[in-house]
Amino acid sequence: MNIDSTMLVMIALSVISAATPLIYAAIGELVVEKSGVLNLGIEGMMLAGAVSGFGVGHLSGSSFLGVLAGIIAGMLLAMLFAFLTLNLRTSQVATGLALTIFGIGLSALVGKSLIGIAYAGVPTYAVPFLSDLPVAGPLLFQHNLLVYGSVALVVLVSIFLKYTRAGLILRAVGDSPESAHALGYPVMAVRYIATLFGGACAGLAGCYLSMAYTPSWQEEMTAGRGWIALALVVFATWQPGRLIFGAYLFGGFTILQLHAQAMGINVPSQLMSMLPYIATIVVLVIISRDSGRIRKNAPASIGQAFHPTK
Amino acid sequence: MISLQARVEPSKLMGFAAPVIALALTVLAGLILFALLGVPLDKAFYSFFIEPLSSTYELSELGVKAAPLIMIAIALSIGYRANVWNIGAEGQFILGAICGGAVALFFYEIEAWYILPLMVLAGMLGGMLWAAIPALLRTQFNANEILTSLMLTYIAVLLLSLLVNGPLSDPDGYNHAESRMFHAAATLPIILEGTRLHIGAPVALLLVVVVWVLLSRTLLGFALKVNGIAPRAGLYAGFTQKRLIWFSFLFCGAVAGCAGLFEVAGPIGLLLPEISPGYGFTAIIVAFLGRLHPVGIVFAGLVVALSTLGGEAAQINLNLPLAVTGVFQGMLLFFLLATDVLINYRVVWRATGSRA
Numbered sequence: 001m002n003i004d005s006t007m008l009v010m011i012a013l014s015v016i017s018a019a020t021p022l023i024y025a026a027i028g029e030l031v032v033e034k035s036g037v038l039n040l041g042i043e044g045m046m047l048a049g050a051v052s053g054f055g056v057g058h059l060s061g062s063s064f065l066g067v068l069a070g071i072i073a074g075m076l077l078a079m080l081f082a083f084l085t086l087n088l089r090t091s092q093v094a095t096g097l098a099l100t101i102f103g104i105g106l107s108a109l110v111g112k113s114l115i116g117i118a119y120a121g122v123p124t125y126a127v128p129f130l131s132d133l134p135v136a137g138p139l140l141f142q143h144n145l146l147v148y149g150s151v152a153l154v155v156l157v158s159i160f161l162k163y164t165r166a167g168l169i170l171r172a173v174g175d176s177p178e179s180a181h182a183l184g185y186p187v188m189a190v191r192y193i194a195t196l197f198g199g200a201c202a203g204l205a206g207c208y209l210s211m212a213y214t215p216s217w218q219e220e221m222t223a224g225r226g227w228i229a230l231a232l233v234v235f236a237t238w239q240p241g242r243l244i245f246g247a248y249l250f251g252g253f254t255i256l257q258l259h260a261q262a263m264g265i266n267v268p269s270q271l272m273s274m275l276p277y278i279a280t281i282v283v284l285v286i287i288s289r290d291s292g293r294i295r296k297n298a299p300a301s302i303g304q305a306f307h308p309t310k
Numbered sequence: 311m312i313s314l315q316a317r318v319e320p321s322k323l324m325g326f327a328a329p330v331i332a333l334a335l336t337v338l339a340g341l342i343l344f345a346l347l348g349v350p351l352d353k354a355f356y357s358f359f360i361e362p363l364s365s366t367y368e369l370s371e372l373g374v375k376a377a378p379l380i381m382i383a384i385a386l387s388i389g390y391r392a393n394v395w396n397i398g399a400e401g402q403f404i405l406g407a408i409c410g411g412a413v414a415l416f417f418y419e420i421e422a423w424y425i426l427p428l429m430v431l432a433g434m435l436g437g438m439l440w441a442a443i444p445a446l447l448r449t450q451f452n453a454n455e456i457l458t459s460l461m462l463t464y465i466a467v468l469l470l471s472l473l474v475n476g477p478l479s480d481p482d483g484y485n486h487a488e489s490r491m492f493h494a495a496a497t498l499p500i501i502l503e504g505t506r507l508h509i510g511a512p513v514a515l516l517l518v519v520v521v522w523v524l525l526s527r528t529l530l531g532f533a534l535k536v537n538g539i540a541p542r543a544g545l546y547a548g549f550t551q552k553r554l555i556w557f558s559f560l561f562c563g564a565v566a567g568c569a570g571l572f573e574v575a576g577p578i579g580l581l582l583p584e585i586s587p588g589y590g591f592t593a594i595i596v597a598f599l600g601r602l603h604p605v606g607i608v609f610a611g612l613v614v615a616l617s618t619l620g621g622e623a624a625q626i627n628l629n630l631p632l633a634v635t636g637v638f639q640g641m642l643l644f645f646l647l648a649t650d651v652l653i654n655y656r657v658v659w660r661a662t663g664s665r666a
Contacts, residue, residue, distance in 0.1 A: 040456065044640075080644070089314075090647035093395055093456070097594060098643035105636025112631045219633070224464050231457050270472035277461040281447070284458060289451040 009138050011259055016147060017213060019251030021046070021205040023150040025229035026236070026243050027157050028201025033233060034161065035194035036174035036301040039081055040096025042202045043226030044103020048073040049206030051111040054119065054217045063122045067146075067207045074203020075196050077103060082195040086188055089305040104220055114217040121215035122146060146208050151244070153201070158240035170194060174299035177306040187306055202226065224277065231280045235287050237297040246283075253279045314655040324652045329599055329606070331652075332645035333613065339641050349628055357627045358620030370505035372615050374577055377510035378403070378569040380611035382593035384514075384521050385565035387602040389558030391525075392537040392551075396559055398444060398459025399566040400590025401466035402437040406567025407574040408470055408478075409436025411489065411581040414496035415478055421495040429496060429571055437567015438560050440466065445559035449552045455559075463590070471583045478581055489581035498576040508576040510569070515608070517565065522604040530557070566590060587618070588636075595643050614639065 025042050032039050052073035057066020081099050084090045127141035161167040172180045173190045181187045205225070210217050228250060236243035257272035288294060344354045362368050382399045389396050410433030417425050443462060447453040471487070473479075480490045498508040525531035537554055574585055596614050600607030621635030651657075 084644065084648055088648050088651045090650065094598060094643070095647055097397065098640055098647065101591065101595070101636060101643065102640025105633045105638075105640050108633030109631055109637055112633070224461070227457060227460050231454075231461075234454065234457075268472055268476065270468040270475075274465050274468050277464045280461050281443075281453070281458050284453045285447055285451045288453040291452050294452070 011255070013138065014255045014258065015248055015251040016143070017251070018254040019247040020147050020150045021208045021213065021225055022229055022232060022247040022250055023154060023244060024201045024205035024208060025226055026232040026247060027154050027240060028198035029229055030233050030236070030238060030240060030243060031157060031170070032194050032198035033302055034174045034238060034299050035170050035191045036177055036299050036304065036306070037085065037191050037195055038092045038096065038303040039078070039099070039195060039198055040093060040230065041077065041081055041099025041103065042229055043222055043224070044100040045074040045077045045199050045202035046206035046209070046222045046226045047103045047107035047220070048077050049203030050210035050221060051107040051114065051217055052203070053207035054210035055111065055114055057211055058114065058117060058119050063211060066211055067204065070203045070207035071200045072203070074199040074201070074206065076199070078195050078199020082192050085305065086191055089307070092303050100226070108219045111217045111219065117216070119211065119215040122212040144212050146204070146212055154240050154244050161240070171299070174301060177301050205229070228276060228280050231284050235283050237287065237293060238299065239297070250276055250279065313658055314651065315658050317654055317656055320653050325601065328649040328652055329601065329610070329646060332642060332649045335645040335649070336638060336642045340638055343637070349630065353628055354624060357623040358617070361623045362616055362619035367505055368619070370502050370507040371619060372612065373507045373511045375618050376611040376615035377514045378573060378589045379593050379596045379615055380514040380608055381510070381517055381569045382562070382566050382590060383596035383600060383607045383611060384517055384604055385562035386593055387597045387600070387607060388521065388534060388561055390597060391602055392534045392554045392558060393541070394555050394558040395456045396441065396444065396459050396562050397456055397594060398440070398463045398590070399562060399593055400586060400588065401459065401463035402440045402563045402566035403570035403586055403590045404466040404470050405440040406433035406437040406570030407581065407585050408473060409433055409567070410571030411492070411574050412478060414492045414575065415489055418490065418493070421493055423495070425495045426498070426575070429575060430568060433567045433571025434564040435567070437565070437570065438563040440567070441559040441563025445556050449555055455555070470581070470585070474581050474583055487583050491580045492575060496575060497579055498572060506577050508572065510572040510576060518604045518608055525604070592618070592639060595639050598643060599646055
């Protein structure tokens with residue numbers, strides 16, 4: 001068989017498509033974790049976003065309204081998480097698990113009537129002139145807006161964390177909430193905003209799945225992507241630039257299954273479907289074994305409740 | 311303004327009251343949810359609280375559902391006490407079913423007394439093997455056990471699907487994704503005639519006693535407690551975190567694997583692509599609802615099993631999706647975590663502006 005440039009472009013496109021929801025979910029969680037909060041409920045927030053985005057998009061006929069609804073749904077669940085962990089100081093691990101269980105159930109309940117409905121999906125936007133270029137055109141300039149948005153968001157977050165005062169405060173809150181509090185920074189408010197941003201990103205990631213990747217609604221359609229996003233943040237050692245690389249790598253593992261058969265590789269589909277999960281474990285092991293590097297980059301107060309009165 | 315004031319000592323009363331308050335709040339929230347969905351409340355109440363308790367058979371079903379939940383939750387509670395977060399019990403459950411079930415299918419021609427014990431052994435070893443992976447990766451490579459144990463659950467689901475579609479499928483099954491039915495010697499004895507109640511229920515109760523003794527009467531139980539509350543103190547006392555991680559994972563793997571084998575050798579009777587309604591995940595809620603205490607977990611297991619049966623009854627009586635159960639269980643965990651704050655803090659009203 002021969003692999004020509006059209007086919008390579010096609011493969012690259014499907015990698016980009018599979019990586020986009022991971023980028024959104026992971027960049028949101030990265031900001032959350034940088035503020036010292038560990039939200040394990042990404043999967044639940046993604047599902048809430050997916051079902052709301054699809055439902056509203058389908059009913060209103062507007063993908064803009066759909067995406068907006070998805071973002072709001074993600075933020076609402078994040079708000080619940082923030083109230084419990086920040087105000088009531090519940091365990092972040094347990095609350096995150098609860099958020100996932102709740103999100104899976106709620107989205108299935110709400111989405112019962114949406115199963116089997118077809119949906120046009122988010123339209124693609126071809127950049128004028130540039131999209132006509134050979135190879136680079138279809139590869140870089142003929143995506144839907146959510147794909148462009150994911151890359152832009154990573155760049156913005158990267159600049160925010162590195163070069164802005166607010167980003168510095170966020171990192172300070174994550175590394176030493178006591179010092180940040182002593183300096184007069186509002187630790188609770190910063191963590192609230194970060195958690196809500198994470199919810200919005202997870203909602204957006206869910207929207208991408210139900211409105212662009214496979215425009216439809218299925219129960220538990222996230223299939224563990226929320227957890228893979230959590231692993232991606234560790235993989236990226238909390239650095240946005242590495243995160244985008246990691247997401248494309250995982251996107252590659254996800255689509256391998258689709259292309260293996262086309263290339264005549266005859267392996268049971270279940271084995272191929274295992275790849276992203278196996279890859280997640282392998283990558284986690286490789287990154288985590290260097291505990292010095294993790295300690296250097298991880299927010300120092302991650303997962304710990306903050307008591308302003310102490 | 312409402313504010314939280316730390317108690318000098320954790321409230322014993324609230325330790326018991328908090329789960330009850332959480333349950334009451336969940337029922338209340340459930341009623342509001344049903345009202346919003348336009349479900350007749352009297353019928354909903356009947357489905358969730360009357361029907362599952364109305365006959366001997368229904369009560370025995372409560373035992374069938376509660377047994378795996380209690381077994382797994384008890385095993386999970388050991389690790390959770392020491393902040394070892396195994397959330398992959400579902401995968402360990404599935405591996406137990408696969409390994410134990412494979413033994414039943416391998417010895418399909420032999421009907422002897424030793425087949426069942428062999429299956430239980432294989433199931434426990436299968437669960438332990440699956441649990442050993444996150445334990446190894448955590449102790450040797452510092453990899454987060456939450457993520458690895460969860461990833462292994464997805465892999466276990468796919469592995470089961472692969473096997474029942476391939477090597478373990480029924481040779482006369484016209485390519486259906488299921489194994490042969492286990493024969494009589496490879497199925498669990500029923501302890502109540504005319505029901506599906508199997509020896510899993512007494513095994514679960516036995517396990518409760520064993521773990522209760524382990525936690526309250528042995529050095530290991532003390533070590534788990536110390537490491538959960540003050541890891542550094544545990545270190546000085548010579549309890550290494552690594553050994554506790556290994557113990558928590560292997561113990562839970564063996565128990566979850568055994569529960570998985572019980573499920574396929576009991577109520578199901580063969581291997582299918584889907585053998586668990588999420589017992590491994592629901593057991594996490596049971597463990598918290600029981601406040602990580604063996605006796606509390608028994609009550610919690612029964613309550614959560616009741617909600618599962620209620621969800622099934624509501625599906626039939628009211629045409630509600632089964633997902634309602636998940637919503638309830640999620641809410642229960644939220645309320646539980648929220649009311650836990652009452653144990654260590656006092657809720658006080660303060661006039662705004664008079665902040666100390």
